């Protein structure tokens with residue numbers, strides 16, 4: 001087995017979700033279709049609720065910022081003119097959400113609504129999050145060795161907690177010391193990793209970030225974070241340069257912690 005030695009200065013392991021702890025197929029074939037298929041009904045049912053109105057306001061603000069983009073779908077402000085107006089507005093939100101999802105956008109507005117929609121499905125037991133089989137045993141081992149384990153995903157913190165709280169491995173939320181999402185910044189921006197280190201109370205070089213996306217790995221690396229790119233079935237391929245530049249692992253069991261020897 002290939003082994004990647006974790007530098008002695010690392011005290012925090014920061015985990016991406018999609019393509020790292022969890023198969024991309026679970027996100028693309030289960031989580032995302034659930035949103036596309038149910039968003040209209042969800043909006044119709046929850047429209048009058050404060051949380052839903054906050055989600056719509058955030059989506060509208062995002063739509064304004066996106067107005068220069070090709071194919072962008074605007075969300076009009078409510079005119080208050082009866083049922084037809086409401087249905088028209090709901091349809092605009094549905095179209096906007098579907099447009100964003102067709103581009104796999106990681107906006108906070110989209111991720112917040114998705115998280116709220118998944119909540120009902122997870123809590124009712126209709127969905128269980130999949131984790132690669134090496135994840136839970138490795139995370140337990142790291143924690144026993146004194147490592148802190150954090151999650152940084154484009155999925156909202158609420159959605160992350162749903163996944164870890166309702167997984168095929170049971171409720172594994174207690175294995176995570178904390179969560180970060182795009183509210184701290186985007187995963188392809190190095191400043192996000194500096195902010196995460198500062199929020200945890202460590203230096204960037206105390207963190208090892210595991211991700212499947214090389215642009216995220218580069219951003220983290222630029223901030224001084226140690227990175228390993230995780231190669232899982234179904235993940236996007238890497239270029240030859242990326243394969244040479246980054247440390248690669250195919251399973252969390254390939255990480256060797258000197259402190260756990």
Ligand SMILES: CSCCC(=O)C(=O)COP(=O)(O)O
Pocket residue numbers: 016017018019027031106111114152153154155156159160163187
């Ligand atoms: C709480 S994870 C849901 C997956 C998701 O919405 C997503 O965008 C995955 O992004 P990641 O940063 O985990 O690759």
Ligand SMILES: [Mg+2]
Pocket residue numbers: 016017018019020211212213
């Ligand atoms: Mg990922």
